[in-house]
Amino acid sequence: MSDTLIQVRNLWKIYDIGDVHVEALRDVSLDIAAGQFVAIMGASGSGKSTLMNILGCLDRPTRGTYLLGGVDVSRLSSDERASIRNQQLGFVFQSFNLLPRTSAIENVELPLFYGDVPLAEQRQRARDALATVGLAGREHHLPSQLSGGQQQRVAIARALVNRPSLLLADEPTGNLDTQTSGEILDIFRRLNRERRLTVVLVTHEPDLAAYADRTVTFRDGRIVSDVSQTATPSPHTGAQHTDVNLP
Amino acid sequence: MKLFRMTLRTALRALRRNKLRSALTMLGIIIGVAAVIAMVSVGQGADAAVQEQIRSLGTDLLMVIPGATTAAGVRSGWGGVSTLTAADAVAISKECPAVGEITYFRRQVLQIVYGDQNWSTVIQGATPSYPKVRDWAVSAGSFFTQRDEESANRVAVLGQTVVTSLFGHGQDPLDAIVRIKNVPFRIIGVLEAKGQTAWGQDQDDVVVIPFSTAVRRVFGTEFVGTVDMIHATAVASDQLDEAAEQIRVLLRQRHRISSNEEDDFTVRSLNDMARASQTASQVMTNLLLSVASISLLVGGIGIMNILLVSVTERTREIGIRMAVGAKNRHILLQFLVEATTLSMVGGLAGAILGVAVANLISYFASWPTLLSPPAVAGAFLFSGAVGVFFGFYPARKAARLDPITALRYE
Numbered sequence: 001m002s003d004t005l006i007q008v009r010n011l012w013k014i015y016d017i018g019d020v021h022v023e024a025l026r027d028v029s030l031d032i033a034a035g036q037f038v039a040i041m042g043a044s045g046s047g048k049s050t051l052m053n054i055l056g057c058l059d060r061p062t063r064g065t066y067l068l069g070g071v072d073v074s075r076l077s078s079d080e081r082a083s084i085r086n087q088q089l090g091f092v093f094q095s096f097n098l099l100p101r102t103s104a105i106e107n108v109e110l111p112l113f114y115g116d117v118p119l120a121e122q123r124q125r126a127r128d129a130l131a132t133v134g135l136a137g138r139e140h141h142l143p144s145q146l147s148g149g150q151q152q153r154v155a156i157a158r159a160l161v162n163r164p165s166l167l168l169a170d171e172p173t174g175n176l177d178t179q180t181s182g183e184i185l186d187i188f189r190r191l192n193r194e195r196r197l198t199v200v201l202v203t204h205e206p207d208l209a210a211y212a213d214r215t216v217t218f219r220d221g222r223i224v225s226d227v228s229q230t231a232t233p234s235p236h237t238g239a240q241h242t243d244v245n246l247p
Numbered sequence: 248m249k250l251f252r253m254t255l256r257t258a259l260r261a262l263r264r265n266k267l268r269s270a271l272t273m274l275g276i277i278i279g280v281a282a283v284i285a286m287v288s289v290g291q292g293a294d295a296a297v298q299e300q301i302r303s304l305g306t307d308l309l310m311v312i313p314g315a316t317t318a319a320g321v322r323s324g325w326g327g328v329s330t331l332t333a334a335d336a337v338a339i340s341k342e343c344p345a346v347g348e349i350t351y352f353r354r355q356v357l358q359i360v361y362g363d364q365n366w367s368t369v370i371q372g373a374t375p376s377y378p379k380v381r382d383w384a385v386s387a388g389s390f391f392t393q394r395d396e397e398s399a400n401r402v403a404v405l406g407q408t409v410v411t412s413l414f415g416h417g418q419d420p421l422d423a424i425v426r427i428k429n430v431p432f433r434i435i436g437v438l439e440a441k442g443q444t445a446w447g448q449d450q451d452d453v454v455v456i457p458f459s460t461a462v463r464r465v466f467g468t469e470f471v472g473t474v475d476m477i478h479a480t481a482v483a484s485d486q487l488d489e490a491a492e493q494i495r496v497l498l499r500q501r502h503r504i505s506s507n508e509e510d511d512f513t514v515r516s517l518n519d520m521a522r523a524s525q526t527a528s529q530v531m532t533n534l535l536l537s538v539a540s541i542s543l544l545v546g547g548i549g550i551m552n553i554l555l556v557s558v559t560e561r562t563r564e565i566g567i568r569m570a571v572g573a574k575n576r577h578i579l580l581q582f583l584v585e586a587t588t589l590s591m592v593g594g595l596a597g598a599i600l601g602v603a604v605a606n607l608i609s610y611f612a613s614w615p616t617l618l619s620p621p622a623v624a625g626a627f628l629f630s631g632a633v634g635v636f637f638g639f640y641p642a643r644k645a646a647r648l649d650p651i652t653a654l655r656y657e
Contacts (some may be wrong), residue, residue, distance in 0.1 A: 058570065070290045079574045087570020097654065098569045101264060111571040156573065203433055 005166060005198050006032040006055065008026030009060040011064035013050050013221075015245065026221040027062070034165070037189065039209035048202050051218070055200060056089055056168045057081040068164065086115050090159025090167045094174035096151045098143040104130060104154045105139035111162045114222040129157035133187055149180035156187060160197075167191070169201045173208060185211045250580075255524055257375030258585040263350055272553045273593035275546025278631050280597025281540035283626045284618075288605035294618035297524045300444060301517055307484045308380070310345075311339075311477040311492050311498070312513045329473035330511040333458070335501060342497055345490035347482045350380040351474040352458060355466055359409065359454055360426045366412040369453045372461020378438070380478045388436030390422045391457050401461040406451040407440040408641060409446070430464050432456065463527045474482075489515055547633035550589050554641035565645050566653025579646040586638020587631055594630030598623050599651040 013025040025047045044049045057073055058081075058194060066074040073084055085091075098107045108126040118126070127154055130139060133153040143151050152172060152229035161166055169188065173181035188209050191197045201212060209215045210229065218224040262269040313329040334352040352373035358365050377383075378390050391402050405413075405420060414420050423434050441450040456465070458474075486519040491514045498512055558565070565578055602618060609616040 032438070053651055057568075058654075079576075082569065082572050083572045085570060091570050093654070097563070099564055102260075110568065114568075115570040116250075135414070146537060162572075207554060 003034045003228045005034040005036075005069060006030070006200075007065075007067040007070075008055075009065045009067075011054065011066065011211060012062045013054065013059070014062045017042060023221055025054075025114075028064070028215065028221070030223065032198065032200065034198055035192070037192040037199045037212045037216060039212035039215045040202045041204070041206070041209055041215060041217065046218040047092075047221040048218045050170055050221075052170050052200070052202055054093060054166040055166075055234070059073075062206055063187050079226075080122060082114075082168045086111055086162060089166050090162065090164040092152065092154075092155050092159050092167065092169040092172045096143070096155045096175075098149075098151055099159075100143060103142060104135065104146065104157075107143070107154055108158045110158060110221075115162055117226050125161055126157070129161040130154070132160060132191075133157045148176050152176065152180075152184055153187065156184070160191070165198060166198055167199045169199065170241070171202055171204065173205075181208065250577075251584075252578050255588070257581055259586050262560075262588060265557075267394050268553060269377065269589060272589055273596065275549040276543065276590050276593030276633065277546075277597040277600060279539065279546045280544050280594050280626045280630050281601035282599025283536060283629075284598060285585070285604040285608065286535035286539045287532060287619050287622040287626075288601075288616040289305075289608060289614060290528060291619055291622075292609065292614060294528035295617050298521060299523045300442070301524065301634060307481055308382075308517045309479045309481065309487065309494065309647050310515045310517070311335075311494060312515060312540045313473075313475070313511070314513060315583055318441055329475060330502065331474050331477055331498075332472045333474055335498060338501060339479060339494055339497060340411060341620055343479075343490060344533075345481055345486045345493050347480040347490075348376050348380045349479045349653060350377045350479060351477040352377065353461060353466060353475045354471070357427055357465070359502055361413040361414065361423060363485075363591045364413045368409050368411060368412075369464060370383065370461065371455045372458040373455050374458050374465065375455060380480055383441060384439050385436045386439035388434070390436050390455075390538045396457040396459050399463050400457060401430060401432045401460060401464065402435045403427075403436060404436040404455045405457075406438050406453040408449055409454055410437055410450040417575060419607040421496070424510075427454070427456075428465050429632055454623065467520040481654070487518060491516055496590030541628065543633060546593065546630075547590070547637040549635060550586050551637035551641060553589075555587055556584070557642070558582065558641050561645075562648065562656040565648050566656065567648050569650035570654060578648075579642045582642035582645050583635060583638050586642065587634035590630045590638075591627070592633025594627045597630065598627050600602055600625070615645035 005052070008028060008030040010024050011028040011030075012023070015022040026227060027195075028047070028051065036159070040048045040051065050059070054061050054074070055068075057068075057076075060081075061074050063094075065072055068084065068088065073081065076084070091097075098104075099110070107128045108129050109122045112122040127136075127139065130136060131157050135150060135153055135157065138146065138150065140224070141150075143154070146154065154170075173184055176184065184244060185208055188199050188201065192199050199212075201208070203209055212229065214226070214228045216223055217227075281354045311331060331351075333351055336349055339346055340349040340543045350373055352371050354369050356367060357370045358367050359370070375391055375393050375396055378385060385404065388405075389403070390404055391400065394400075395402050403425065408421050413425070414423070420434050420437060425430050425434060426432070436564040437473065438451070438453075438455070444450055479490065479494065481623050489500055495510065499510065504511065567572075568578065605616045605618055608614055
């Protein structure tokens with residue numbers, strides 16, 4: 001039986017911009033166990049990005065609770081959420097979001113800078129993280145000197161360097177070709193298996209979702225399906241937490 | 248400390264990325280600080296020069312000047328028909344306890360002849376206490392004595408200008424015989440050079456002879472007994488005002504001036520003049536300083552402007568930093584350090600430029616300048632404060648960005 005890392009209960013996110021009233025998330029409840037690899041699918045505007053922002057402590061829900069490792073993070077102040085992002089979370093974005101004109105290793109060091117890690121240790125940990133994603137020897141390349149796949153691997157190294165418990169990837173292969181996408185997903189799966197890193201991946205493509213243990217599908221702010229794949233061998237033998245299980 | 252060092256490194260890198268822009272932004276501060284320092288140097292230099300000239304007249308000196316007489320409704324200004332007498336001067340030295348030394352004199356512009364040379368100069372008949380009261384030493388020979396005064400000896404002491412006008416190079420004026428109004432005088436001393444007064448008069452263009460000799464043998468019988476001016480010192484420099492008041496009271500008594508009449512003399516202190524000129528130059532310095540400060544202010548606005556542009560340009564970078572765990576204060580600090588670095592580096596360059604400009608001004612325009620370290624330090628620190636002040640708004644704007652919006656910013 002694995003521990004529950006994420007416990008989301010009755011989550012609502014409502015945007016009121018002028019006359020427009022948008023319910024981005026409607027009463028979403030979801031549990032994710034530590035060490036799970038979950039894909040979140042859905043069309044644009046289905047609420048999956050909103051959920052990612054909340055899971056990533058970038059945004060706060062309008063109603064409902066979000067427990068991360070047993071702590072209710074949905075009501076924390078912006079500085080406290082910054083600490084959580086720094087210590088427990090790693091982000092991988094569609095557009096890489098590396099600092100331009102800043103070397104790969106300095107990009108990777110960035111979270112450590114805000115995490116009060118000693119200078120000497122910063123460099124070593126950043127080097128190790130780059131080696132993990134197969135970029136040893138490219139520490140001093142600038143993002144503009146790297147291919148899209150390499151840039152995304154720098155971003156993954158940056159997400160890993162603070163040893164997070166949760167990796168959030170928002171369409172990480174949206175800007176990459178199929179072969180490179182496969183390589184990136186392989187890295188995620190390897191990290192998930194070897195380090196028991198919990199991965200939540202937002203994607204459009206069913207092919208990529210197939211790498212995950214479980215696929216949660218959103219439509220109109222609600223979860224419409226939650227399927228555990230048996231096709232992909234999972235390292236977990238415990239029961240899967242599922243709220244809805246449609247064929 | 249580590250955070251600060253890292254932030255400083257980040258700021259420097261950001262500023263280096265836009266070298267031209269950073270340099271232009273700094274230019275405002277550079278000009279402002281340089282202007283402040285140069286202006287203060289010029290102002291203080293002028294002030295010091297005026298003070299020095301006033302001091303050269305003698306320290307703690309009171310001048311009693313005749314004048315402001317009312318004769319049948321006609322008022323003459325000071326320095327007109329003399330209302331002061333030698334007896335007044337003697338009375339002052341005897342009856343005013345706060346007065347130390349006094350001297351009095353009459354002067355006339357006359358020709359002095361030596362051999363085939365002649366020169367028109369101020370002939371001053373004064374008492375032997377003259378050098379002491381005027382704080383004016385004799386550089387060669389000696390000044391005349393009380394004995395010379397009592398027996399109306401024909402001896403003279405020359406100012407430097409008269410010496411150079413009458414005597415050739417290497418000629419010793421001591422013991423030479425000169426003639427003033429055909430009366431022969433033996434030169435017994437030379438006064439040391441004193442330079443110009445604050446109003447540009449050459450103080451060294453003078454011949455001093457005993458008062459009695461001047462009155463009896465040179466000046467003629469007009470206004471016998473009157474003097475052109477009385478100079479007095481106070482027993483101590485903090486009793487100058489007291490001495491002036493005692494002189495005033497005594498002279499009013501002696502001149503039988505009733506309480507509703509004006510004084511027929513004026514007591515002026517060099518301190519008053521020093522103070523007046525100091526006030527004038529202070530006003531000038533403040534005026535220059537405020538103009539210079541405005542350019543520093545404009546420089547600060549330039550920093551704010553460029554920082555606002557920078558925050559907008561780097562919205563996405565701010566979003567990335569927030570996503571990986573930067574707190575609001577980290578972002579605030581980063582931009583504040585950038586602003587302060589701009590203004591402090593500009594301030595330093597401006598200080599160097601200001602010192603250079605001040606030196607150039609005194610070199611080419613021959614204006615005296617006085618570099619004041621507090622002004623340099625003040626301008627530098629003020630430029631830092633300008634950076635913090637004008638950097639705060641853009642920095643706060645950056646720190647308050649919403650991470651999600653910032654990350655999506657194109």
